[in-house]
Amino acid sequence: MQGKRPLFFLAVVSGVVLAATAALAASASPTHRAATPKRGGSITIARIEDSQSFDKTNVFQNESIWITEQIMEPLYLAGKDGKTLNPWLATGYSQAKDGKTYTFTLRKGVKFSNGKPMTSADVKFSIDDARAQAKGWGYLDAAIKSITTPSPDTVVFHLKFAWAPFLADIALFANGIIPNHFAGQSRKAFYTHPIGTGPFMWDKRVVGQSVTLKRNPFYWQKGKPYLDKVTWTFVTDENTRELQLRGGQIQVDEFPPFNSITKLKSTPGVTMNLFPSTRTDYLGMNESYPPLADVHVRRAISYAIDRAAIVKSVLFGYGKPANSFLPPQVPYYSANAGGLQYDMTKAKAELAKSKFAKGFKVTLLVGAGAQVESAMGQVIQQSLKGLGINVVFKQEDTSTEFNDIGKRNYQLGFSYWTMDIADPDELVTFAIDPAGGAHSFYTGYNNPAVVKLSHKAQRETDPTKRAQLYAQLQKQAASDAFLNFLYYSPYRWATSSKLHGFYVYPLGNYHLEDAWLG
Amino acid sequence: MSIAAEVVTEAVIAEHRHGFRRRWYRTPSFVGGVSILGTMVLLAVLAPLVTRHDPTSQDLLHTLQGPTSSHWLGTDDLGRDVWSRLVYGARTDLRVAFLAVLFPFVIGTLVGLVSGFYGGWIDTVTNWLVNIVVAFPFYVLIIALVFALGSGTRNIYIAITIVGWVSYARIVRGEVIVAKRREYVLAARSAGLSDARILFRHLLPNVITQAIVFAMSDIVLDILAIVTLGYLGLGVQPPTADWGKMIADGQTFLTTHWELSTLPGIAVVITALGLSLLADGLADLLRPE
Numbered sequence: 001m002q003g004k005r006p007l008f009f010l011a012v013v014s015g016v017v018l019a020a021t022a023a024l025a026a027s028a029s030p031t032h033r034a035a036t037p038k039r040g041g042s043i044t045i046a047r048i049e050d051s052q053s054f055d056k057t058n059v060f061q062n063e064s065i066w067i068t069e070q071i072m073e074p075l076y077l078a079g080k081d082g083k084t085l086n087p088w089l090a091t092g093y094s095q096a097k098d099g100k101t102y103t104f105t106l107r108k109g110v111k112f113s114n115g116k117p118m119t120s121a122d123v124k125f126s127i128d129d130a131r132a133q134a135k136g137w138g139y140l141d142a143a144i145k146s147i148t149t150p151s152p153d154t155v156v157f158h159l160k161f162a163w164a165p166f167l168a169d170i171a172l173f174a175n176g177i178i179p180n181h182f183a184g185q186s187r188k189a190f191y192t193h194p195i196g197t198g199p200f201m202w203d204k205r206v207v208g209q210s211v212t213l214k215r216n217p218f219y220w221q222k223g224k225p226y227l228d229k230v231t232w233t234f235v236t237d238e239n240t241r242e243l244q245l246r247g248g249q250i251q252v253d254e255f256p257p258f259n260s261i262t263k264l265k266s267t268p269g270v271t272m273n274l275f276p277s278t279r280t281d282y283l284g285m286n287e288s289y290p291p292l293a294d295v296h297v298r299r300a301i302s303y304a305i306d307r308a309a310i311v312k313s314v315l316f317g318y319g320k321p322a323n324s325f326l327p328p329q330v331p332y333y334s335a336n337a338g339g340l341q342y343d344m345t346k347a348k349a350e351l352a353k354s355k356f357a358k359g360f361k362v363t364l365l366v367g368a369g370a371q372v373e374s375a376m377g378q379v380i381q382q383s384l385k386g387l388g389i390n391v392v393f394k395q396e397d398t399s400t401e402f403n404d405i406g407k408r409n410y411q412l413g414f415s416y417w418t419m420d421i422a423d424p425d426e427l428v429t430f431a432i433d434p435a436g437g438a439h440s441f442y443t444g445y446n447n448p449a450v451v452k453l454s455h456k457a458q459r460e461t462d463p464t465k466r467a468q469l470y471a472q473l474q475k476q477a478a479s480d481a482f483l484n485f486l487y488y489s490p491y492r493w494a495t496s497s498k499l500h501g502f503y504v505y506p507l508g509n510y511h512l513e514d515a516w517l518g
Numbered sequence: 519m520s521i522a523a524e525v526v527t528e529a530v531i532a533e534h535r536h537g538f539r540r541r542w543y544r545t546p547s548f549v550g551g552v553s554i555l556g557t558m559v560l561l562a563v564l565a566p567l568v569t570r571h572d573p574t575s576q577d578l579l580h581t582l583q584g585p586t587s588s589h590w591l592g593t594d595d596l597g598r599d600v601w602s603r604l605v606y607g608a609r610t611d612l613r614v615a616f617l618a619v620l621f622p623f624v625i626g627t628l629v630g631l632v633s634g635f636y637g638g639w640i641d642t643v644t645n646w647l648v649n650i651v652v653a654f655p656f657y658v659l660i661i662a663l664v665f666a667l668g669s670g671t672r673n674i675y676i677a678i679t680i681v682g683w684v685s686y687a688r689i690v691r692g693e694v695i696v697a698k699r700r701e702y703v704l705a706a707r708s709a710g711l712s713d714a715r716i717l718f719r720h721l722l723p724n725v726i727t728q729a730i731v732f733a734m735s736d737i738v739l740d741i742l743a744i745v746t747l748g749y750l751g752l753g754v755q756p757p758t759a760d761w762g763k764m765i766a767d768g769q770t771f772l773t774t775h776w777e778l779s780t781l782p783g784i785a786v787v788i789t790a791l792g793l794s795l796l797a798d799g800l801a802d803l804l805r806p807e
Contacts, residue, residue, distance in 0.1 A: 239772045257770045259582075259595070309578040313596060368751030371770040375595055378756050382576050395669055395751035 041517035042229035043499060045252040046241045050234040051211055055191040057129065057174045058136035062418075062508060065173055067232060069509050070213055071113075072176030072196030075104055075123070075155075076167055078422035082278055082329040082506025085167050085422055089118065089177055089197060090155075099162035099461055106153040111218040112179050113201035120149035125180040127170075129187075137174035139437070140165075140426065164461050168423035173509070199225035199513030209233065219513065226501075226516035245270060245494055251517075252502065253494040257371065258316045264494050271497045274490040275504040278329045278419035280322055283380065283484035287444035289411045291362065296354035298481040302340035303347035304383045311487050314375045318492070322485035324474045325431050325441075329506040332424050332457075332467050337474035339485045344386060351387050359388025365405065365413035367398035373414050376486070380412075408442050415441070418508050424470055428454050432477055445482035541803060548799020554792030562609040571599035573606040574757040582775055594764075594778055595771065603759040604785055610760050611748075612789070614671055615740045621679040623733050626686025627726065631717055633687065634694030644691070648684045656681060660743050661750070669752040678740055685736065686729050693725035727804045734797035738790045745786050761786055 053059040056068040075090035090104040110118040124147045131141035143163035148156045159166065169175070177197060182190035193202040197220065200213035212231045219225060233250070235241045238257050245253040246267065256264055256272075264272040285301065287293040307321035324337030340346075351357055362384075366377045381391040391412070396404065405413045417427055429436040433454055434446045450473055457469040478485075491504045501514040542548055561568060570588065577597030584592045591600035633644035651659070663677035697703060698721065706716050747753030748762020756763060761782035768778025 238770065242773060259771055259774055263774055306578070313578040313581045366751070369766065371767065374751075374756070374767060378596055379576065379578065381757060382574075393669075393755045395755075 037223075037226050037501065037514075037516040038518060039223075039226050039516070041227055042231065043227060043251040043496075043515070043517065044231045044233060044249065045254065046233050046235045046244055046250040047254040048234065048236060048238075050208060051232070053191065054194050055136075056176055056194075057133040057138070063232075063234070066509055067211055067213070068176070068194065069173050069198070070200040070230070070512050071194050071198045071202065072173070072178055073198050074171050074173065074175045074177065075106075076171040078168070078171055078505065078507055080503070080505060082276070082419070083331045083422055085171055088171075089123075093167075100159045102157045102159070102166065104155045104157070106155065107220065108153065110197050110220045112183075112195055112197055113216040113218055114179070114183060114195055115218055116179065116183075118177060118197055119152040119180075120155045121152075122180045123147075123155045123177055124149050126177045127175050129178075130174045133174075137172060140169045140172055140421065141175070143169075162459055162461055164458055164466060165421065165423035165425040168421040168425075172421050199511075200230060203229065221513060225513040227512065230512055242494070245496065248496070251496040251499045255492050256494045258314065258318055258489075258492070261316060261318055261492060269497055271495045271499075273493045273495060273502070273504070274318065275493065276329055276506055277489065277491040277504075277508070278327045278506045279416055279489055279491070279508075280325065280327045280418075281414065281416040281486045281489065282325070282441070283376075283486055284405065284410070284413045284415050284441060284443055285482075285484065286408055286411055286413070286442065288408060289362070291354075291356045291360045292411065293444075294354045294356060295480060296350045297356055299340060300347045300351035300354065300387060301384065301389070302481045302484050303343045303350060304387055304389075305380055305484060305486070306342040306383060307487055308342065310376055310379055314372055314379070315487065315489055319487045319489035322487050323478070325477060325483055325485055326424055326427060326470075326474060327419070327488050330419050330424050330427070331422060332470035334471040334474045336471070337478045339478045340481055347387055351389075359390065361390045361392060363394045363411045364391050365401055365410045366393050366395050367401045367414075368395045370398055370414075376414070405442050406438075408439060408444065410442075413442075420507060422507070425454075425458055428457070428470070428473065431483070432473070441483055443482055445480065447476065447480055447482075450476050450480070542799075545799045545802050547795045548803060551792050551794070551796025551799050554788060555796055558608055558789055558792060559612060561605050562612050565602075565605045565609050569599065569602040569605050571602045573598060573602040573759040582771070591777070591781060592775075595767065600778070600781065603764060604761075604781060606759040607761045607764060607782060608785065608789070610754055610758055611741060611744055611762075614674060614744050614754065615737050618675055618678040618740045618744070619682070619733050619737050621675060622682030622736075623686055623729065625679065626683035627690050627722075627729050629683065630687040630690025630692075630729075631694055631722060631725070634691035635698055635713070635717060635721065637695075641691075644687060648687055651681060651684045654681075656739065657743060657746065661747065661752070664747055664752045669747070670755055671753075674744060674747060674753060678743065682736065682740075685732060689728050689732055690725050693728055694721055697721055697724055731797060731801045731804060734793055734800055738793045738797070741786065741789055741793070745782075 047063050049063050051064040051067055052061045053064050054068050056065065056072055059065060073089055075088060076085045077088040078084070079086050089107050089110055091107050093102050093104045095102050106118065106120060106123065112118060127141065127147060131138045131144055143159045143161060143166060145158045145160045148158070150156060179195055183195055195201070199216055199219050201216040203212040203214040205211045210231050210233045212229060214229050215225055215227065235244065241250070241253045242256055242260060244250045246269065261272055264270050283305070285292040285298055291297050311317060311319045311321060321341065323339035324334055326333045364377050364380070366373050377393060384391050401413070404410050405415055420426060430438050431441045432445065432450050434440050440446065453469050453473040457466050457473065460466045460469060491508065493504055495502050498517050500516050500518050502510060503514065504510045575598065577593065579597065580593055581595055581597040582593065583589060589599050589601065591604065594600055594603065629644055633641040659681050660677050663680060664673050667673040667676060703716060703720060706720050744753055745762035748760040749766045751766065753762055754760035764782040765779045768775065771778050
């Protein structure tokens with residue numbers, strides 16, 4: 001999801017996990033004994049913000065989504081590479097020749113945390129409810145025409161047209177399976193304490209403080225989860241989170257700041273994890289401000305930003321300059337997309353070609369208290385000064401900033417994206433298709449040739465041809481400099497070295513059924 | 519008769535001035551305050567001479583470096599010289615604070631003079647306005663106003679003026695109510711001097727002392743407000759150096775480079791101490807015997 005706060009995800013795994021988990025555990029603690037998972041114990045995860053909602057079909061905030069994923073699971077999940085899709089609550093599927101009918105076989109012996117078995121009726125109900133959510137994630141299910149249930153363990157999806165991202169869409173957390181008719185409750189009541197097939201089940205929530213889940217005794221993966229309870233707190237101050245981790249009050253610190261990574265790596269009792277992510281950070285340029293509608297101006301700004309210097313000074317080297325609006329962990333990312341890189345000579349040449357050769361004044365929206373944005377903003381301010389572009393800061397609290405960008409009430413502004421599905425379509429539609437609901441990532445960018453490529457790629461089921469289409473699309477988008485692709489950065493999670501098997505997937509989610517205390 | 523009244527008034531002022539000259543060096547808080555604040559102001563004024571680096575110029579290859587002969591206090595996360603930013607920050611914050619105290623001082627004093635002198639409905643309306651503003655806590659109102667008006671120094675002046683004038687109005691009004699019954703005013707009145715002349719030539723010089731003393735402690739509040747706003751990202755805008763922004767920028771580095779936030783914090787404390795001492799000293803010196 002695009003974000004400031006919101007974001008999203010889904011994901012992954014299969015048998016690979018156990019092996020990988022063991023490997024990770026082994027790397028965290030070299031003793032042989034530590035590699036065997038142990039039952040029992042509770043952990044606390046301190047996060048940057050509180051959860052907003054547990055309605056997986058409508059919520060766009062990571063801090064909510066990552067909890068719902070412990071309770072509700074979809075039929076398929078994206079794997080550790082963020083690209084492959086593995087069977088989860090389904091064991092497999094078959095596809096009709098026309099590409100419009102998918103038949104899934106459900107896994108046997110899967111039970112909800114209330115002890116009732118999962119059947120095809122629950123699946124149909126769950127996905128019908130998810131796709132009906134017009135303001136939520138329903139748009140990703142738009143290709144579905146109808147769902148039928150010929151037997152208790154068979155579900156058939158009939159599509160309106162061949163749709164390449166279908167399996168990835170089914171693996172979205174919003175398509176997680178819940179009991180038919182919300183287990184007899186109202187929709188609203190159900191999502192205050194949802195029920196699912198996941199490793200953990202609802203325990204309690206203290207609004208504004210914490211959310212606690214406990215072990216689901218009916219979980220279908222034998223022996224899992226290992227932990228008895230997991231509590232999520234929220235601690236906005238990063239220094240406090242770090243101190244709590246070092247003091248043993250919490251076992252997981254969500255997003256320690258870049259500058260503390262090096263120190264945490266050598267802190268005894270702490271494991272500093274950097275997981276490959278699908279996060280890309282951008283500087284958005286709103287084309288409703290006339291200078292930014294000029295492609296030469298946009299190219300000039302893109303050339304003037306020293307991404308390597310930003311990565312070095314703001315991210316302390318823990319990132320990579322971006323060359324495409326797609327991140328490397330997403331399928332069909334093109335390494336040759338040709339995103340413009342730092343070159344002041346070219347920047348000046350591009351600005352000279354524009355109608356604003358003498359420079360202009362532009363406002364940069366910056367989140368109050370957002371240290372990375374503030375630092376990057378000041379670097380960009382200094383770079384653009386060299387072009388005669390006068391950058392003025394407008395500071396707003398981060399939620400106002402997020403809303404203003406969403407309303408296109410800005411000139412320059414920071415935003416980022418992390419993938420929710422293992423397919424580029426979600427981001428491509430959001431970023432370049434003016435009809436995608438976000439005015440091309442809130443920039444107003446509209447290049448019919450690029451939009452046409454995207455539509456073609458959606459219906460192209462041959463992976464090689466799809467890759468070509470997306471490569472072409474990324475190249476044209478980069479040349480249009482519709483967004484400034486700034487950098488790719490890993491997910492940063494500091495954990496207690498007693499905690500094993502905690503792994504964050506490229507889509508941002510983590511599988512707590514694999515986590516255990518040693 | 520009018521000449522006599524003016525002679526009386528001037529005698530009162532002269533007595534104050536005389537007392538001031540005689541005792542200032544024997545008032546430790548005044549001497550302390552003047553020395554601390556004087557040093558600060560001197561550094562701020564001579565900023566280009568006492569620093570070797572532009573406070574806004576970045577050096578992304580040399581960030582977060584410890585003290586060296588070139589960078590006395592090291593560099594910050596964008597490779598800017600911390601000493602330069604501290605000194606130029608003093609320049610910004612002191613200037614803004616002094617100017618921010620000037621507007622409420624002038625407006626509040628005038629309102630207090632007029633409402634105290636005339637009384638009646640003018641006084642009623644003024645009191646009513648004063649009570650409304652006083653009902654809100656100082657910082658809450660300032661932050662809310664700047665938030666509504668938008669960040670930047672101009673809006674800081676506006677917000678502080680809207681909130682700050684009431685204190686001066688109250689102080690001056692109280693003084694005027696007492697002073698207007700004193701003989702020199704009655705004398706001036708019966709001599710047929712115009713209201714304006716009585717207000718500005720006779721009353722003002724006698725009631726302004728308390729307002730000046732208060733202004734000194736008010737600057738402390740203003741500096742804290744400006745630094746707070748800078749810290750919240752609502753104050754002086756980057757790249758201009760400002761202590762509040764320095765504290766906020768350094769906060770992320772608290773566990774690795776504590777000095778980035780601590781040094782501007784100490785600067786705020788020292789400045790506030792200097793101003794408080796000065797206010798105390800002035801109050802002592804100007805208190806009628």
